[in-house]
Amino acid sequence: MLRRQWLIARTIFVEALRRREIYAIVLITAGMLLLASLLRFFDLQGLHKFYHEVSLKVMTTATVLTVIVLAARQLPREFERRTIYTLLAKPIARWEFLLGKYVGVVLAGLFCLGLFMGVFCLGRLFTQAPLDWRLFGQFLFMQGLAIGCLAALSFLLSMLMGLDAAIVTAMLIYLLGQVMTNAMTVVYEFTGAAGRAVLITLNYLVPQPALFDLSAKVVHEWPPVPAWVLGLATLYCLMFVIPYLGLSYALFRRRAL
Amino acid sequence: MGNHAAIEVNQLHIRYGRGARRHLAVAGLTFQVEPGETVGFIGPNGAGKSSTIKTLMGFQYPTEGTVRLFGEQAGSIAARRRIGYLPEVSLYYPFMKAREVLELYGGLQGLDRATLKRRIPELLERVGLAGKGETLLKHFSKGMQQRVGIAQAIIADPDLLIFDELSSGLDPVGRYDLREVLLELKRRNRTIFFSSHELYEVESLCDRVIMIHGGRKVADAAVPELMEQLKAGNGGRGQSLEEFFMGLIRPAEAA
Numbered sequence: 001m002l003r004r005q006w007l008i009a010r011t012i013f014v015e016a017l018r019r020r021e022i023y024a025i026v027l028i029t030a031g032m033l034l035l036a037s038l039l040r041f042f043d044l045q046g047l048h049k050f051y052h053e054v055s056l057k058v059m060t061t062a063t064v065l066t067v068i069v070l071a072a073r074q075l076p077r078e079f080e081r082r083t084i085y086t087l088l089a090k091p092i093a094r095w096e097f098l099l100g101k102y103v104g105v106v107l108a109g110l111f112c113l114g115l116f117m118g119v120f121c122l123g124r125l126f127t128q129a130p131l132d133w134r135l136f137g138q139f140l141f142m143q144g145l146a147i148g149c150l151a152a153l154s155f156l157l158s159m160l161m162g163l164d165a166a167i168v169t170a171m172l173i174y175l176l177g178q179v180m181t182n183a184m185t186v187v188y189e190f191t192g193a194a195g196r197a198v199l200i201t202l203n204y205l206v207p208q209p210a211l212f213d214l215s216a217k218v219v220h221e222w223p224p225v226p227a228w229v230l231g232l233a234t235l236y237c238l239m240f241v242i243p244y245l246g247l248s249y250a251l252f253r254r255r256a257l
Numbered sequence: 258m259g260n261h262a263a264i265e266v267n268q269l270h271i272r273y274g275r276g277a278r279r280h281l282a283v284a285g286l287t288f289q290v291e292p293g294e295t296v297g298f299i300g301p302n303g304a305g306k307s308s309t310i311k312t313l314m315g316f317q318y319p320t321e322g323t324v325r326l327f328g329e330q331a332g333s334i335a336a337r338r339r340i341g342y343l344p345e346v347s348l349y350y351p352f353m354k355a356r357e358v359l360e361l362y363g364g365l366q367g368l369d370r371a372t373l374k375r376r377i378p379e380l381l382e383r384v385g386l387a388g389k390g391e392t393l394l395k396h397f398s399k400g401m402q403q404r405v406g407i408a409q410a411i412i413a414d415p416d417l418l419i420f421d422e423l424s425s426g427l428d429p430v431g432r433y434d435l436r437e438v439l440l441e442l443k444r445r446n447r448t449i450f451f452s453s454h455e456l457y458e459v460e461s462l463c464d465r466v467i468m469i470h471g472g473r474k475v476a477d478a479a480v481p482e483l484m485e486q487l488k489a490g491n492g493g494r495g496q497s498l499e500e501f502f503m504g505l506i507r508p509a510e511a512a
Contacts, residue, residue: 007364011350018352018393081348086409089314089342090365091334257316 008100016108048129056215059116067109071154072166109147139214145237146212152244261328263448264290269322284472297459298452305472306452341415345422351395366413420451
Protein backbone atom coordinates (compact mmCIF):
# COMPACT_ATOMS: atom_id res chain seq x y z
CA MET A 1 0.00 0.00 0.00
CA LEU A 2 2.79 2.44 0.90
CA ARG A 3 4.40 1.81 -2.46
CA ARG A 4 1.73 3.79 -4.27
CA GLN A 5 2.16 6.83 -2.01
CA TRP A 6 5.92 6.56 -2.42
CA LEU A 7 5.60 6.45 -6.22
CA ILE A 8 3.56 9.68 -6.17
CA ALA A 9 5.95 11.27 -3.66
CA ARG A 10 8.94 10.29 -5.77
CA THR A 11 7.70 12.30 -8.79
CA ILE A 12 7.82 15.49 -6.69
CA PHE A 13 11.22 14.64 -5.32
CA VAL A 14 12.54 13.90 -8.84
CA GLU A 15 11.09 17.22 -10.01
CA ALA A 16 12.83 19.03 -7.15
CA LEU A 17 16.10 17.30 -8.06
CA ARG A 18 15.88 18.14 -11.76
CA ARG A 19 14.40 21.61 -11.83
CA ARG A 20 16.87 24.45 -12.10
CA GLU A 21 14.88 26.93 -9.98
CA ILE A 22 15.89 25.31 -6.69
CA TYR A 23 19.56 25.37 -7.62
CA ALA A 24 19.21 29.01 -8.66
CA ILE A 25 17.78 29.85 -5.22
CA VAL A 26 20.62 27.90 -3.59
CA LEU A 27 23.22 29.73 -5.69
CA ILE A 28 21.77 33.13 -4.82
CA THR A 29 21.69 32.11 -1.16
CA ALA A 30 25.26 30.84 -1.42
CA GLY A 31 26.31 34.21 -2.87
CA MET A 32 24.66 36.07 0.00
CA LEU A 33 26.20 33.80 2.61
CA LEU A 34 29.60 34.07 1.00
CA LEU A 35 29.38 37.84 1.28
CA ALA A 36 28.41 37.49 4.93
CA SER A 37 31.27 35.09 5.61
CA LEU A 38 33.82 37.38 3.93
CA LEU A 39 33.13 39.99 6.58
CA ARG A 40 35.37 38.06 8.96
CA PHE A 41 38.36 39.63 7.23
CA PHE A 42 37.62 42.82 9.13
CA ASP A 43 38.29 40.78 12.29
CA LEU A 44 35.32 42.21 14.13
CA GLN A 45 34.40 40.52 17.42
CA GLY A 46 31.31 38.29 17.33
CA LEU A 47 30.93 38.58 13.60
CA HIS A 48 30.25 34.85 13.34
CA LYS A 49 26.96 35.57 15.09
CA PHE A 50 26.06 37.91 12.27
CA TYR A 51 26.98 35.18 9.77
CA HIS A 52 24.85 32.62 11.60
CA GLU A 53 21.91 34.99 11.89
CA VAL A 54 21.95 36.01 8.23
CA SER A 55 22.47 32.52 6.91
CA LEU A 56 19.82 30.88 9.09
CA LYS A 57 17.25 33.59 8.24
CA VAL A 58 18.01 33.39 4.52
CA MET A 59 17.92 29.58 4.55
CA THR A 60 14.67 29.47 6.48
CA THR A 61 12.95 32.03 4.29
CA ALA A 62 14.14 30.43 1.03
CA THR A 63 13.03 26.97 2.20
CA VAL A 64 9.64 28.29 3.26
CA LEU A 65 9.06 30.03 -0.07
CA THR A 66 10.09 26.91 -1.98
CA VAL A 67 7.80 24.68 0.08
CA ILE A 68 4.81 27.01 -0.26
CA VAL A 69 5.19 27.28 -4.04
CA LEU A 70 5.85 23.57 -4.46
CA ALA A 71 2.90 22.51 -2.32
CA ALA A 72 0.43 25.02 -3.70
CA ARG A 73 1.09 24.14 -7.32
CA GLN A 74 0.87 20.35 -7.00
CA LEU A 75 -2.81 19.91 -7.76
CA PRO A 76 -3.26 22.83 -10.19
CA ARG A 77 -0.30 21.47 -12.20
CA GLU A 78 -1.81 17.98 -12.33
CA PHE A 79 -4.98 19.47 -13.78
CA GLU A 80 -3.06 21.68 -16.19
CA ARG A 81 -1.04 18.74 -17.54
CA ARG A 82 -4.11 16.49 -17.25
CA THR A 83 -1.93 13.88 -15.54
CA ILE A 84 -4.53 13.81 -12.77
CA TYR A 85 -6.70 11.73 -15.12
CA THR A 86 -4.09 9.13 -15.95
CA LEU A 87 -2.95 8.89 -12.32
CA LEU A 88 -6.41 8.55 -10.82
CA ALA A 89 -7.36 6.07 -13.53
CA LYS A 90 -4.98 3.69 -11.79
CA PRO A 91 -6.13 1.83 -8.68
CA ILE A 92 -5.03 4.45 -6.18
CA ALA A 93 -7.41 5.97 -3.63
CA ARG A 94 -7.66 9.73 -3.55
CA TRP A 95 -6.35 9.85 0.03
CA GLU A 96 -3.31 7.83 -1.07
CA PHE A 97 -2.75 10.27 -3.90
CA LEU A 98 -2.98 13.29 -1.57
CA LEU A 99 -0.78 11.70 1.06
CA GLY A 100 1.81 10.82 -1.60
CA LYS A 101 1.78 14.41 -2.82
CA TYR A 102 2.17 15.73 0.72
CA VAL A 103 5.05 13.39 1.55
CA GLY A 104 6.72 14.34 -1.75
CA VAL A 105 6.49 18.06 -0.98
CA VAL A 106 7.90 17.54 2.52
CA LEU A 107 10.75 15.43 1.11
CA ALA A 108 11.49 18.06 -1.54
CA GLY A 109 11.44 20.74 1.19
CA LEU A 110 13.90 18.72 3.26
CA PHE A 111 16.08 18.24 0.20
CA CYS A 112 16.06 21.99 -0.31
CA LEU A 113 16.92 22.52 3.35
CA GLY A 114 19.73 19.95 2.95
CA LEU A 115 21.17 21.93 0.04
CA PHE A 116 21.14 25.09 2.14
CA MET A 117 22.83 23.16 4.93
CA GLY A 118 25.63 22.27 2.54
CA VAL A 119 26.06 25.94 1.68
CA PHE A 120 25.94 26.89 5.36
CA CYS A 121 28.60 24.32 6.27
CA LEU A 122 30.80 25.49 3.41
CA GLY A 123 30.46 29.05 4.68
CA ARG A 124 31.48 27.89 8.14
CA LEU A 125 34.77 26.64 6.71
CA PHE A 126 35.57 30.31 6.06
CA THR A 127 34.25 31.76 9.29
CA GLN A 128 35.24 28.84 11.57
CA ALA A 129 32.49 30.06 13.84
CA PRO A 130 31.67 27.93 16.91
CA LEU A 131 28.49 25.93 16.58
CA ASP A 132 26.66 23.59 18.95
CA TRP A 133 25.82 20.74 16.59
CA ARG A 134 23.21 19.29 18.92
CA LEU A 135 21.33 22.58 18.98
CA PHE A 136 21.80 22.90 15.24
CA GLY A 137 20.24 19.43 14.82
CA GLN A 138 17.29 20.60 16.90
CA PHE A 139 17.03 23.69 14.71
CA LEU A 140 16.83 21.45 11.64
CA PHE A 141 14.24 19.18 13.24
CA MET A 142 12.04 22.18 14.04
CA GLN A 143 12.49 23.46 10.49
CA GLY A 144 11.27 20.08 9.28
CA LEU A 145 8.14 20.55 11.41
CA ALA A 146 7.61 24.03 9.97
CA ILE A 147 7.94 22.57 6.46
CA GLY A 148 5.33 19.91 7.28
CA CYS A 149 2.94 22.52 8.62
CA LEU A 150 3.32 24.95 5.74
CA ALA A 151 3.07 22.22 3.11
CA ALA A 152 -0.27 21.06 4.59
CA LEU A 153 -1.55 24.66 4.76
CA SER A 154 -0.54 25.40 1.15
CA PHE A 155 -2.17 22.17 0.03
CA LEU A 156 -5.44 23.11 1.65
CA LEU A 157 -5.34 26.62 0.19
CA SER A 158 -4.73 25.23 -3.30
CA MET A 159 -8.00 23.28 -2.91
CA LEU A 160 -9.90 26.42 -2.01
CA MET A 161 -8.52 28.98 -4.47
CA GLY A 162 -6.43 29.51 -7.58
CA LEU A 163 -2.69 28.87 -7.65
CA ASP A 164 -1.54 32.50 -7.35
CA ALA A 165 -4.06 33.29 -4.62
CA ALA A 166 -3.04 30.15 -2.70
CA ILE A 167 0.66 31.09 -2.83
CA VAL A 168 0.05 34.70 -1.76
CA THR A 169 -2.37 33.67 1.01
CA ALA A 170 0.03 31.02 2.33
CA MET A 171 2.83 33.59 2.42
CA LEU A 172 0.62 36.13 4.19
CA ILE A 173 -0.40 33.52 6.76
CA TYR A 174 3.28 32.62 7.21
CA LEU A 175 4.17 36.28 7.77
CA LEU A 176 1.20 36.74 10.10
CA GLY A 177 2.28 33.63 12.00
CA GLN A 178 5.80 35.00 12.31
CA VAL A 179 4.70 38.14 14.13
CA MET A 180 1.64 36.70 15.83
CA THR A 181 3.32 35.09 18.81
CA ASN A 182 4.88 38.36 19.98
CA ALA A 183 2.12 40.66 18.82
CA MET A 184 -0.60 38.63 20.50
CA THR A 185 1.13 38.62 23.84
CA VAL A 186 1.26 42.42 23.78
CA VAL A 187 -2.16 43.07 22.24
CA TYR A 188 -4.03 40.55 24.39
CA GLU A 189 -3.64 42.65 27.54
CA PHE A 190 -5.11 45.76 25.91
CA THR A 191 -8.09 44.29 24.13
CA GLY A 192 -11.70 43.58 25.13
CA ALA A 193 -13.53 40.27 25.33
CA ALA A 194 -14.42 40.19 21.59
CA GLY A 195 -10.86 41.04 20.60
CA ARG A 196 -9.51 38.33 22.87
CA ALA A 197 -11.90 35.83 21.34
CA VAL A 198 -10.59 36.76 17.87
CA LEU A 199 -7.00 36.44 19.06
CA ILE A 200 -7.64 33.04 20.63
CA THR A 201 -9.39 31.83 17.46
CA LEU A 202 -6.47 33.05 15.36
CA ASN A 203 -4.09 31.36 17.75
CA TYR A 204 -5.71 28.00 17.00
CA LEU A 205 -6.32 28.53 13.29
CA VAL A 206 -3.00 29.97 12.17
CA PRO A 207 0.18 27.99 12.74
CA GLN A 208 2.90 30.12 14.30
CA PRO A 209 6.18 29.28 12.60
CA ALA A 210 8.00 31.47 15.09
CA LEU A 211 7.47 28.66 17.60
CA PHE A 212 9.52 26.34 15.38
CA ASP A 213 12.34 28.83 15.00
CA LEU A 214 15.42 28.05 17.09
CA SER A 215 17.71 30.30 15.06
CA ALA A 216 18.10 32.85 17.89
CA LYS A 217 19.34 30.05 20.17
CA VAL A 218 21.85 28.92 17.53
CA VAL A 219 23.06 32.47 16.92
CA HIS A 220 23.55 33.28 20.59
CA GLU A 221 24.91 29.82 21.42
CA TRP A 222 22.28 29.12 24.06
CA PRO A 223 21.89 25.56 25.38
CA PRO A 224 19.79 23.04 23.42
CA VAL A 225 16.10 22.72 24.29
CA PRO A 226 14.90 19.75 26.37
CA ALA A 227 13.41 16.78 24.52
CA TRP A 228 9.88 17.48 25.80
CA VAL A 229 9.91 20.81 23.96
CA LEU A 230 10.61 18.99 20.73
CA GLY A 231 7.81 16.56 21.58
CA LEU A 232 5.37 19.40 22.20
CA ALA A 233 6.43 21.13 19.00
CA THR A 234 5.77 17.90 17.11
CA LEU A 235 2.29 17.69 18.65
CA TYR A 236 1.70 21.36 17.83
CA CYS A 237 2.70 20.67 14.22
CA LEU A 238 0.37 17.64 14.03
CA MET A 239 -2.42 19.74 15.49
CA PHE A 240 -2.37 21.70 12.21
CA VAL A 241 -1.18 19.10 9.72
CA ILE A 242 -3.91 16.55 10.52
CA PRO A 243 -6.91 18.91 10.15
CA TYR A 244 -5.39 20.67 7.11
CA LEU A 245 -4.81 17.38 5.32
CA GLY A 246 -8.16 16.04 6.54
CA LEU A 247 -9.95 19.10 5.14
CA SER A 248 -8.00 18.83 1.88
CA TYR A 249 -9.12 15.23 1.56
CA ALA A 250 -12.73 16.14 2.39
CA LEU A 251 -12.65 18.71 -0.43
CA PHE A 252 -10.92 16.39 -2.88
CA ARG A 253 -12.67 13.11 -2.05
CA ARG A 254 -15.79 13.64 -4.16
CA ARG A 255 -14.54 16.44 -6.36
CA ALA A 256 -15.50 16.02 -10.00
CA LEU A 257 -12.38 16.14 -12.14
CA MET B 258 -16.09 -11.67 -11.29
CA GLY B 259 -19.12 -13.60 -12.66
CA ASN B 260 -20.73 -12.91 -16.00
CA HIS B 261 -20.90 -9.18 -15.73
CA ALA B 262 -20.84 -6.85 -18.69
CA ALA B 263 -17.53 -5.01 -19.10
CA ILE B 264 -19.48 -1.75 -19.12
CA GLU B 265 -23.05 -1.32 -17.98
CA VAL B 266 -24.57 2.16 -18.22
CA ASN B 267 -28.14 2.47 -17.07
CA GLN B 268 -30.28 5.59 -17.44
CA LEU B 269 -27.28 7.87 -17.06
CA HIS B 270 -28.04 11.57 -16.63
CA ILE B 271 -25.28 14.13 -16.16
CA ARG B 272 -26.17 17.72 -15.40
CA TYR B 273 -23.81 20.65 -15.01
CA GLY B 274 -24.42 24.00 -13.33
CA ARG B 275 -27.34 25.25 -11.31
CA GLY B 276 -30.42 27.36 -11.87
CA ALA B 277 -30.54 29.13 -15.23
CA ARG B 278 -27.11 27.76 -16.11
CA ARG B 279 -28.22 24.18 -15.64
CA HIS B 280 -27.22 22.11 -18.61
CA LEU B 281 -28.03 18.51 -19.34
CA ALA B 282 -24.95 16.90 -20.93
CA VAL B 283 -26.19 13.31 -20.92
CA ALA B 284 -29.88 12.41 -20.88
CA GLY B 285 -30.89 8.88 -20.00
CA LEU B 286 -28.09 7.02 -21.74
CA THR B 287 -28.27 3.23 -21.51
CA PHE B 288 -25.89 0.76 -23.09
CA GLN B 289 -23.78 -2.30 -22.39
CA VAL B 290 -20.42 -3.47 -23.63
CA GLU B 291 -19.75 -7.18 -23.34
CA PRO B 292 -16.29 -8.59 -22.54
CA GLY B 293 -14.19 -8.97 -25.66
CA GLU B 294 -16.14 -6.40 -27.68
CA THR B 295 -14.58 -3.42 -29.43
CA VAL B 296 -17.03 -0.55 -29.35
CA GLY B 297 -16.74 2.87 -30.91
CA PHE B 298 -18.45 5.76 -29.15
CA ILE B 299 -19.16 8.53 -31.59
CA GLY B 300 -21.03 11.80 -31.76
CA PRO B 301 -20.42 15.45 -32.63
CA ASN B 302 -18.66 17.86 -30.28
CA GLY B 303 -20.70 18.47 -27.14
CA ALA B 304 -22.70 15.26 -27.60
CA GLY B 305 -21.73 14.03 -24.12
CA LYS B 306 -18.99 11.54 -25.05
CA SER B 307 -16.29 12.91 -22.74
CA SER B 308 -18.78 13.36 -19.88
CA THR B 309 -19.83 9.72 -20.25
CA ILE B 310 -16.22 8.51 -20.36
CA LYS B 311 -15.31 10.61 -17.32
CA THR B 312 -18.21 8.98 -15.49
CA LEU B 313 -16.99 5.53 -16.52
CA MET B 314 -13.63 6.41 -14.97
CA GLY B 315 -15.18 7.81 -11.78
CA PHE B 316 -13.88 11.33 -12.45
CA GLN B 317 -17.43 12.59 -12.57
CA TYR B 318 -20.55 11.42 -10.79
CA PRO B 319 -23.89 10.61 -12.41
CA THR B 320 -26.69 13.00 -11.55
CA GLU B 321 -28.97 9.99 -12.02
CA GLY B 322 -28.49 6.44 -13.16
CA THR B 323 -25.82 3.83 -12.59
CA VAL B 324 -22.51 2.98 -14.21
CA ARG B 325 -20.79 -0.33 -13.51
CA LEU B 326 -17.63 -1.89 -14.90
CA PHE B 327 -17.34 -5.68 -14.58
CA GLY B 328 -20.11 -5.43 -11.99
CA GLU B 329 -18.16 -2.94 -9.87
CA GLN B 330 -19.14 0.65 -9.31
CA ALA B 331 -17.42 2.99 -11.76
CA GLY B 332 -14.44 4.70 -10.15
CA SER B 333 -13.99 2.06 -7.46
CA ILE B 334 -10.50 0.67 -6.91
CA ALA B 335 -11.73 -2.80 -7.96
CA ALA B 336 -12.99 -1.40 -11.27
CA ARG B 337 -9.86 0.66 -11.91
CA ARG B 338 -7.64 -2.40 -11.39
CA ARG B 339 -9.01 -3.78 -14.65
CA ILE B 340 -8.92 -0.62 -16.77
CA GLY B 341 -6.36 1.05 -18.96
CA TYR B 342 -7.28 4.64 -19.76
CA LEU B 343 -5.97 7.22 -22.18
CA PRO B 344 -7.42 10.74 -22.04
CA GLU B 345 -7.83 12.95 -25.10
CA VAL B 346 -4.74 15.01 -24.42
CA SER B 347 -2.29 14.30 -21.70
CA LEU B 348 1.14 15.74 -21.14
CA TYR B 349 3.30 13.68 -18.86
CA TYR B 350 5.88 14.89 -16.38
CA PRO B 351 8.44 16.74 -18.52
CA PHE B 352 11.19 16.25 -15.95
CA MET B 353 10.88 12.47 -15.99
CA LYS B 354 12.30 9.90 -18.39
CA ALA B 355 9.93 7.71 -20.40
CA ARG B 356 11.06 4.68 -18.40
CA GLU B 357 10.40 6.45 -15.09
CA VAL B 358 6.93 7.50 -16.20
CA LEU B 359 6.09 3.91 -17.11
CA GLU B 360 7.56 2.70 -13.81
CA LEU B 361 5.26 5.15 -12.04
CA TYR B 362 2.11 4.05 -13.85
CA GLY B 363 3.02 0.36 -13.79
CA GLY B 364 3.82 0.60 -10.08
CA LEU B 365 0.48 2.26 -9.38
CA GLN B 366 -1.15 -0.61 -11.22
CA GLY B 367 0.63 -2.99 -8.84
CA LEU B 368 3.32 -4.41 -11.14
CA ASP B 369 6.52 -5.42 -9.38
CA ARG B 370 9.97 -4.17 -10.34
CA ALA B 371 11.04 -7.34 -12.14
CA THR B 372 7.92 -7.28 -14.33
CA LEU B 373 8.39 -3.60 -15.06
CA LYS B 374 12.03 -4.11 -15.99
CA ARG B 375 11.00 -6.72 -18.52
CA ARG B 376 7.84 -5.07 -19.80
CA ILE B 377 8.89 -1.44 -20.25
CA PRO B 378 11.38 -1.97 -23.12
CA GLU B 379 8.84 -4.26 -24.85
CA LEU B 380 6.12 -1.66 -24.50
CA LEU B 381 8.31 1.18 -25.72
CA GLU B 382 9.11 -0.85 -28.79
CA ARG B 383 5.45 -1.66 -29.33
CA VAL B 384 4.45 2.01 -29.33
CA GLY B 385 7.36 3.04 -31.55
CA LEU B 386 9.61 4.51 -28.87
CA ALA B 387 12.31 1.84 -28.79
CA GLY B 388 15.53 3.17 -27.24
CA LYS B 389 13.84 6.32 -25.90
CA GLY B 390 13.41 5.05 -22.35
CA GLU B 391 16.16 7.26 -20.94
CA THR B 392 15.00 10.44 -22.71
CA LEU B 393 13.34 13.15 -20.64
CA LEU B 394 9.77 13.73 -21.72
CA LYS B 395 10.36 17.44 -22.21
CA HIS B 396 12.24 16.42 -25.36
CA PHE B 397 9.23 14.46 -26.70
CA SER B 398 6.77 15.85 -29.25
CA LYS B 399 3.03 15.80 -28.48
CA GLY B 400 2.65 12.67 -30.61
CA MET B 401 5.50 10.92 -28.80
CA GLN B 402 3.91 11.82 -25.45
CA GLN B 403 0.66 10.34 -26.70
CA ARG B 404 2.58 7.13 -27.45
CA VAL B 405 3.84 7.14 -23.86
CA GLY B 406 0.19 7.56 -22.92
CA ILE B 407 -0.75 4.46 -24.90
CA ALA B 408 2.07 2.53 -23.21
CA GLN B 409 0.90 3.56 -19.71
CA ALA B 410 -2.66 2.56 -20.59
CA ILE B 411 -1.72 -0.97 -21.64
CA ILE B 412 1.18 -1.54 -19.23
CA ALA B 413 -0.76 -3.89 -16.95
CA ASP B 414 -2.49 -5.69 -19.84
CA PRO B 415 -5.93 -4.51 -18.65
CA ASP B 416 -9.20 -6.32 -19.38
CA LEU B 417 -10.84 -3.10 -20.51
CA LEU B 418 -9.31 -0.21 -22.44
CA ILE B 419 -11.03 3.15 -22.48
CA PHE B 420 -9.65 5.75 -24.88
CA ASP B 421 -11.08 9.26 -25.06
CA GLU B 422 -10.52 10.52 -28.62
CA LEU B 423 -8.46 7.69 -29.93
CA SER B 424 -5.40 8.72 -31.96
CA SER B 425 -5.77 12.38 -30.97
CA GLY B 426 -2.42 14.11 -31.53
CA LEU B 427 -0.90 11.20 -33.47
CA ASP B 428 0.58 11.44 -36.94
CA PRO B 429 -0.35 8.84 -39.60
CA VAL B 430 2.48 6.53 -38.50
CA GLY B 431 1.36 6.83 -34.90
CA ARG B 432 -2.22 6.07 -35.90
CA TYR B 433 -1.09 3.00 -37.80
CA ASP B 434 0.97 1.79 -34.82
CA LEU B 435 -1.92 2.40 -32.45
CA ARG B 436 -4.29 0.49 -34.73
CA GLU B 437 -1.85 -2.43 -34.72
CA VAL B 438 -1.66 -2.36 -30.92
CA LEU B 439 -5.45 -2.30 -30.66
CA LEU B 440 -5.91 -5.09 -33.18
CA GLU B 441 -3.50 -7.23 -31.23
CA LEU B 442 -5.38 -6.51 -27.99
CA LYS B 443 -8.60 -7.29 -29.79
CA ARG B 444 -7.20 -10.64 -30.93
CA ARG B 445 -6.41 -11.37 -27.29
CA ASN B 446 -10.06 -10.78 -26.46
CA ARG B 447 -9.60 -7.53 -24.55
CA THR B 448 -12.57 -5.16 -24.32
CA ILE B 449 -11.97 -1.84 -26.04
CA PHE B 450 -14.22 1.20 -25.75
CA PHE B 451 -13.18 4.41 -27.42
CA SER B 452 -14.54 7.69 -28.63
CA SER B 453 -13.30 9.07 -31.91
CA HIS B 454 -14.00 11.59 -34.61
CA GLU B 455 -12.23 9.40 -37.14
CA LEU B 456 -15.10 7.39 -38.52
CA TYR B 457 -12.82 5.32 -40.75
CA GLU B 458 -11.00 4.19 -37.62
CA VAL B 459 -14.28 3.25 -35.97
CA GLU B 460 -15.43 1.39 -39.04
CA SER B 461 -12.22 -0.59 -39.38
CA LEU B 462 -11.72 -1.48 -35.70
CA CYS B 463 -15.12 -1.84 -34.08
CA ASP B 464 -17.56 -4.68 -33.68
CA ARG B 465 -20.23 -2.22 -32.64
CA VAL B 466 -20.92 1.50 -32.74
CA ILE B 467 -22.81 3.61 -30.23
CA MET B 468 -23.73 7.03 -31.55
CA ILE B 469 -24.93 9.82 -29.28
CA HIS B 470 -26.21 13.28 -30.00
CA GLY B 471 -27.41 15.90 -27.52
CA GLY B 472 -26.69 13.48 -24.68
CA ARG B 473 -29.04 10.84 -26.14
CA LYS B 474 -28.27 7.59 -27.88
CA VAL B 475 -29.28 7.75 -31.53
CA ALA B 476 -27.79 4.48 -32.76
CA ASP B 477 -26.41 1.29 -31.23
CA ALA B 478 -25.66 -1.50 -33.65
CA ALA B 479 -23.00 -3.87 -34.84
CA VAL B 480 -20.93 -2.44 -37.68
CA PRO B 481 -22.03 -5.15 -40.20
CA GLU B 482 -25.63 -4.52 -39.19
CA LEU B 483 -25.22 -0.82 -39.81
CA MET B 484 -23.65 -1.54 -43.17
CA GLU B 485 -26.58 -3.80 -44.05
CA GLN B 486 -28.98 -1.04 -43.19
CA LEU B 487 -26.99 1.29 -45.39
CA LYS B 488 -26.98 -1.14 -48.28
CA ALA B 489 -30.72 -1.50 -47.94
CA GLY B 490 -30.87 2.25 -48.43
CA ASN B 491 -32.27 2.92 -45.01
CA GLY B 492 -33.72 6.42 -45.30
CA GLY B 493 -31.15 7.37 -47.91
CA ARG B 494 -28.54 7.76 -45.16
CA GLY B 495 -25.61 7.06 -47.38
CA GLN B 496 -23.15 4.27 -47.96
CA SER B 497 -20.46 4.78 -45.34
CA LEU B 498 -20.43 5.23 -41.59
CA GLU B 499 -19.57 8.86 -42.16
CA GLU B 500 -22.62 9.41 -44.33
CA PHE B 501 -24.77 7.46 -41.87
CA PHE B 502 -23.44 9.68 -39.09
CA MET B 503 -24.17 12.83 -41.07
CA GLY B 504 -27.62 11.51 -41.98
CA LEU B 505 -28.46 11.13 -38.30
CA ILE B 506 -26.83 14.28 -37.00
CA ARG B 507 -27.82 16.84 -39.62
CA PRO B 508 -31.60 16.32 -39.43
CA ALA B 509 -31.38 16.43 -35.62
CA GLU B 510 -29.45 19.71 -35.82
CA ALA B 511 -31.91 21.15 -38.33
CA ALA B 512 -34.79 20.27 -36.01
